Amino acid sequence: MDAAAVRALLARVQAGATTVDDAARELQHMPFTDLGYARVDHHRALRQGFPEVVLGEAKTAQQIAGILGEIAAKGCNALATRVSPDKAAEVVELLPAARAVPAARAVLVEQVAWADRGRGVIVVVCAGTSDLPVVEEAVLTAQLMGNRVETITDVGVAGVHRLLAVRERLAAAEVVVVVAGMEGALASAVAGLVSRPVIAVPTSVGYGASFGGLAALLAMMSSCAAGVTVVNIDNGFGAAYAAALINRREGE
Amino acid sequence: MDAAAVRALLARVQAGATTVDDAARELQHMPFTDLGYARVDHHRALRQGFPEVVLGEAKTAQQIAGILGEIAAKGCNALATRVSPDKAAEVVELLPAARAVPAARAVLVEQVAWADRGRGVIVVVCAGTSDLPVVEEAVLTAQLMGNRVETITDVGVAGVHRLLAVRERLAAAEVVVVVAGMEGALASAVAGLVSRPVIAVPTSVGYGASFGGLAALLAMMSSCAAGVTVVNIDNGFGAAYAAALINRREGE
């Protein structure tokens, strides 16, 4: 173990077996990770009870199953996103501990019991049926990270009264995730109704001038409503991850 | 007169002075406009009581004054849009019959008395102070074309209740022109509240990801609300012109 190596060095200094100068030089060249520093990577937070997440899109089923298996071996939950149905089936065949969640285009190894680690509720809101895969990805992620999640799927900026009808539920959220394609206007409208952070997820739903979600992305970026931040197109995982960080109870 | 020329030719045929074959050949090469067909150009509708409109941006004050003067000489109203304050002053100096309307970045020669030629009211709605020059251009154009115009300037999609507060006024419109920059979401929200045509004008108000109005343009194009059509960025004139065509009373 590396921390042991440091201690051994220090012990040699203590014992006079190594001079101070030599020890100083040695310390300079010792890789940081060998010093027992937390190996900082983007999975750190996840390992603290959050699932490690694998972006499945450009990986083979073998690679996905391999990585999920490794994570699972550490006793963690593990999640792979953007996995097509066919690939998901292959992964599950290779790694029976995994299960596919087609609605969220995800594959999941779940072995840690759910516990509420949040201050409040994360509300995920979208306008229509076509945005649901992104919504499901967000919901799955947020739940795995220990959050209570509510979903509202029947509102749209072109039906303002329907939006107002769910205003109380939106206002009760600790964080709101707004998933919207096409013109992405829902983010501004929702942000005007709540006084909590709104995370906007543009989706690739739409055609023509939507340009694969670009219209929604630019619109959300240009939102006239303060309090809105934006993640990548179709990135339900990323929105939920940020929402979970915001919602996390002190000490969790 | 050209129709006269046709008649003369026919008379020569009638009189046997020209053979049928020669007359047929001659007719083939006669320019269409010489046949007395209405000379169709984009100013036609305008000449029927609408102002002729000059896009002032890339023209010199001399050119603008010259064209406005020509139109005025025919007894029509004449309008130049996108004229900077300095250029407008120059134009007025060169053409005293003209007056500048700085709020609309326009110069105007008005000599035909206003008459209501519309079925109802055109409502021009926007969210904020910065959109006002485009609003004023639309209002001026619509009024010159014989329409009653109402303006609503204190609404925005991030303040849904304020929008609902003007719902009756919106619903009473024959056509609604929605002027909005940034994310341009107001068009969808308004279209959800009315059952009449909505013409959306993206504006260049905004910065960064607004990309000079592109965000609003794409968003309006991608609107989830049916009934929305879109004109060019900052094109208050074009929106008002289309609105006036829609609102025009039968027989006008």
Add this chain to the structure above:
Amino acid sequence: MDAAAVRALLARVQAGATTVDDAARELQHMPFTDLGYARVDHHRALRQGFPEVVLGEAKTAQQIAGILGEIAAKGCNALATRVSPDKAAEVVELLPAARAVPAARAVLVEQVAWADRGRGVIVVVCAGTSDLPVVEEAVLTAQLMGNRVETITDVGVAGVHRLLAVRERLAAAEVVVVVAGMEGALASAVAGLVSRPVIAVPTSVGYGASFGGLAALLAMMSSCAAGVTVVNIDNGFGAAYAAALINRREGE
């Protein structure tokens, strides 16, 4: 019923069973939709005799059949657009009341008798064979919404005489829908020939610098002809919907 709830509250005030202050507070928190206000959504106009429309592209056959079925259950006409032939067949199998209209990439439940609700005729004009699916989508939509529709498909800006040959038919329209891909120039040319509103639909027909319809969209947006408004690429439905709103007879 919610309006009943309001009345009940007022009755309690009248009867002295509730104080004015309590009633005022209760009114504040009552959801707006519960007050009996028309539940404003983007389908409202449609329900008044227009078909409800489902964007089929990103939905499964199950979802499309489900939504169409629900609408049909209310006795309305129902339309799904952008449905691929395979998906359309599946929908029809799931929902025998529906029929596919392959030429328009649509699926339809039609149970309300057609009635002419318009002031005049909507003319849908395009240049070529490849634009026909968009034309058919527009025609189907406009007809379902109670309009007389004429189609002109053999004109193009590169053949000016053919355009002039249909000039009378164009001029007789109450609204013209221009469907054009490639350089999208037809919109400007048509707008110069008529004095009624022109709604331009850029199509994705073309290749290379067409960039999926972007060239036509930008060109139509930049049209030198006044009176042109634009909808999204390939959005035949949206153009027809707006045209129907414009054409609607007073009182319909």
Add this chain to the structure above:
Amino acid sequence: MDAAAVRALLARVQAGATTVDDAARELQHMPFTDLGYARVDHHRALRQGFPEVVLGEAKTAQQIAGILGEIAAKGCNALATRVSPDKAAEVVELLPAARAVPAARAVLVEQVAWADRGRGVIVVVCAGTSDLPVVEEAVLTAQLMGNRVETITDVGVAGVHRLLAVRERLAAAEVVVVVAGMEGALASAVAGLVSRPVIAVPTSVGYGASFGGLAALLAMMSSCAAGVTVVNIDNGFGAAYAAALINRREGE
């Protein structure tokens, strides 16, 4: 006052001067804002102790001074962003209660005493001198909203050790705002070091392929580090606003 109007109506019902039916009808048509409902607009949260914010860019000095004056008259703090030095000077001349903050390109009316309303500290981090105006806008906004703010300005992804040197300060933050132009890589690097939300602000610093901040925006959107959300280019205000919502202490 409007709530008074509701009470008056209810009193008339109570007194039998108005029937229940008439009162119900009247309530239906009463504008929502007149019912004493919180007038939901994007300034709501701000009025609860936060400054109202005016986007100064496309407004005249007269307009800015006017709006700031109105807000100030209500006893609130008021902030205008994106105000050029010259315009700021004009505003201050028109509204002596205001003061210019040139480093943040802002004008400010401050009349409410600062109080710590946050759970922790907001850290605003950037790489270089050229990003400072955006940093200052963020700092000013966050402070006005009742937050403790720390600024770190000497780090960049090309100097990883300098970033690690401030790791403890970053890790101690409740929220981190990362301001970066050019390639915008700092957001990913910082997000890898902390387990709290990171709000990324792309700036327009750079040239050529930076395309006015587009490179940084797309890069931040595509960040491989989870927990990053993004606001508009140069939008220091928006990032700080969202950060303040996240940091807000329960009950504030």
Add this chain to the structure above:
Amino acid sequence: MDAAAVRALLARVQAGATTVDDAARELQHMPFTDLGYARVDHHRALRQGFPEVVLGEAKTAQQIAGILGEIAAKGCNALATRVSPDKAAEVVELLPAARAVPAARAVLVEQVAWADRGRGVIVVVCAGTSDLPVVEEAVLTAQLMGNRVETITDVGVAGVHRLLAVRERLAAAEVVVVVAGMEGALASAVAGLVSRPVIAVPTSVGYGASFGGLAALLAMMSSCAAGVTVVNIDNGFGAAYAAALINRREGE
């Protein structure tokens, strides 16, 4: 026949059976094409010995076969471009007079004997194997239009000596068509070697920053060499058509 109709009318005038006024009115409303005017469309030049050309991409095999058949019925050559191998096979099955030219992605009905109608030779030059389908489309088109065509396929701007080795052949051309993907630099290099018009065809060959031919298109547009004009990406037909117009011998 329409010219006959005109003659009949004139004969009636001549015979006194129709008054001059009636005839004048009738002529005004007679569609132009009915007057025997050349029906001006984009196929006009082609019919004068050139093949009519059908853009096959967005058409079905049935449609292509139908249109080709109609043209063939008039005794002309007929060409369809951008036809995939499968579709081409279908077309040939439907229209046995047609033959597929897979190298050019074309289908052809050829029934007019080739004759040299040009002043000189059209040289089509490209750098590599991948550009060949576009080259072949250009060659086929130019030949059908009565031109002698030479092809040079082994040069590229990165091998300047190879380019110089064919300099004499290039210099002997009446028109040069340069087909190039990737950076499209060949157009500038060739234009520097010849004193005749150069028509550049960007191709979609390349990947990444080629963006489907955009890089080559912009580069060719920005060419530092005078005398270069550009057609659409992969538009071998268009380049050959323009080259044929340039090369056409007086009187053809």
Add this chain to the structure above:
Amino acid sequence: MDAAAVRALLARVQAGATTVDDAARELQHMPFTDLGYARVDHHRALRQGFPEVVLGEAKTAQQIAGILGEIAAKGCNALATRVSPDKAAEVVELLPAARAVPAARAVLVEQVAWADRGRGVIVVVCAGTSDLPVVEEAVLTAQLMGNRVETITDVGVAGVHRLLAVRERLAAAEVVVVVAGMEGALASAVAGLVSRPVIAVPTSVGYGASFGGLAALLAMMSSCAAGVTVVNIDNGFGAAYAAALINRREGE
């Protein structure tokens, strides 16, 4: 003279003063231009009676005057394009032989008598006043290169009859240069009327979705009319240069 050097070398070989091997080696390393080969550069064609052309935009007045002076010293005509009025005045002051042509944004040294070197007439056509500087640049260039040029400036695609009114003049051209901003549709319409090559020049006239001429450029690229080739935005010079090459009489 370099050809002399080659001859001298060969003479030494002939005289036995140099061995064949040495001569072969020497020839290999002799710069090509020293062999008396025509020094091929983009000015070659121009020197054959055409003006050398300087792109003035990014050059100082000193640089422009210097280069023009050098060319003039060789007895040629010389032209600088894209020179702002102020810079032009400076150039003329530095080089009295030059004269400014403000309408074409050009500076000119003209010392070779004009001679008709073309087969026919080049017609330059545009729609409006704002395109005139580009038209003038094209006209000036074409005339300097020995062409008869006609200009038609009062047509636009939105006024089809006006276009038809000049049809004979267009049809009489050997080459047509179409200059158009906004939607750039004129190129397609003109190409449909003539059977000679059409060179399209998109201009930066327009605003919003014109994106500095991009809309017109893409539209012209995507033209449905065969025979159209395109040059860079505002590149009147380039269009005229290509037109002159096409129009050049055999032997000139």
Add this chain to the structure above:
Amino acid sequence: MDAAAVRALLARVQAGATTVDDAARELQHMPFTDLGYARVDHHRALRQGFPEVVLGEAKTAQQIAGILGEIAAKGCNALATRVSPDKAAEVVELLPAARAVPAARAVLVEQVAWADRGRGVIVVVCAGTSDLPVVEEAVLTAQLMGNRVETITDVGVAGVHRLLAVRERLAAAEVVVVVAGMEGALASAVAGLVSRPVIAVPTSVGYGASFGGLAALLAMMSSCAAGVTVVNIDNGFGAAYAAALINRREGE
């Protein structure tokens, strides 16, 4: 042989069989490549021990096998990149001397023994599994060109400590190739750790705002770290080729 032809000519001059004038004229028209000049093409360097490289993407298996076979016939190594697995199998069947390297999407004919021709080591570094095909293409190319190559695949900018852990290996490189998709930040971070040239390869890994590698490309272009140069998206070959040129030992 061409040099022989020159010598023969010179011998004829020497022998008096050809006059100096005739020889001079003949030399002028002799193709440069016939003079025995190195036929300069983009394969020159490769032939000096480097593999000739074929871009396989837009070529058929027949074409690839044909070109590889020709190169192989000269005794060189030959490499085809961007070959799909299916196509690779076909190529190998057609050309048994070839072998597929699926991990690098390449097909290879290797017949020249490897020799170290470099000064040092080329390190190819990437962050994740999805970038591996590009890494493998780079590694294969560099090795074929006679370089020692090391690969580091477990680092990313979001895990700064892991990057520091490989710092010594990076610092020991003569050139570093950084392969990164998504936000492409790794290039800047690595360039800050080494004092040798860094060649950045953006990859198309990512989704949404990655726009097929555009985000990474723009970010790498805008890198705040000096010493970074960039190649095309996914162009592992090009990066390795440039790296090999940099690493090449004097005299190789």
Add this chain to the structure above:
Amino acid sequence: MDAAAVRALLARVQAGATTVDDAARELQHMPFTDLGYARVDHHRALRQGFPEVVLGEAKTAQQIAGILGEIAAKGCNALATRVSPDKAAEVVELLPAARAVPAARAVLVEQVAWADRGRGVIVVVCAGTSDLPVVEEAVLTAQLMGNRVETITDVGVAGVHRLLAVRERLAAAEVVVVVAGMEGALASAVAGLVSRPVIAVPTSVGYGASFGGLAALLAMMSSCAAGVTVVNIDNGFGAAYAAALINRREGE
């Protein structure tokens, strides 16, 4: 001094005044820069005899003078790039040790004697007068970094013979920097002539479809010539910096 701090700690361990465990813990939390590790930042290489470089564009004269002054105080050379003439004058006034180099848009403090630290010569080549500021920036940077630099400014891809005329000089370079705007084709042509690394700098010279250098950037990225790497638009500094790293003699 920090290294001293480490030594002090080790001495305390040696002396038994600190336990091994305590020392290990302390070392873990000691900032890396305090350990005497080279403070790795993007200026490191520069400090080793290279100038530190300040991007002047978005900085005030005060800021530039301040930073240059600080660097100068350490005895290094210091360079600020992208400084406008006016700002440069201000900087020199504030920091008399600096001198402006207007041709390179730079300000410079030079106090270290030049020494040749390179293996060979860096050749900077461009086509025209307008690219000169970028060339000069590259030359200045490369010279300050201890390189011999040659400049070739009279070549362009449209004049292939002129390029061949300088072939020997290009071939003699250790690295070639190609500076080119417009279509940027020079990079490919030069790379075909040399067997050393080519660094391409797209410039913003051009107009219209050049889109501020985007055309050249994409073209260079898509170069068909191997061995080309690219830096940001107008980034003469960056190209020279990378060239200097490549050219650096072993041990420098």
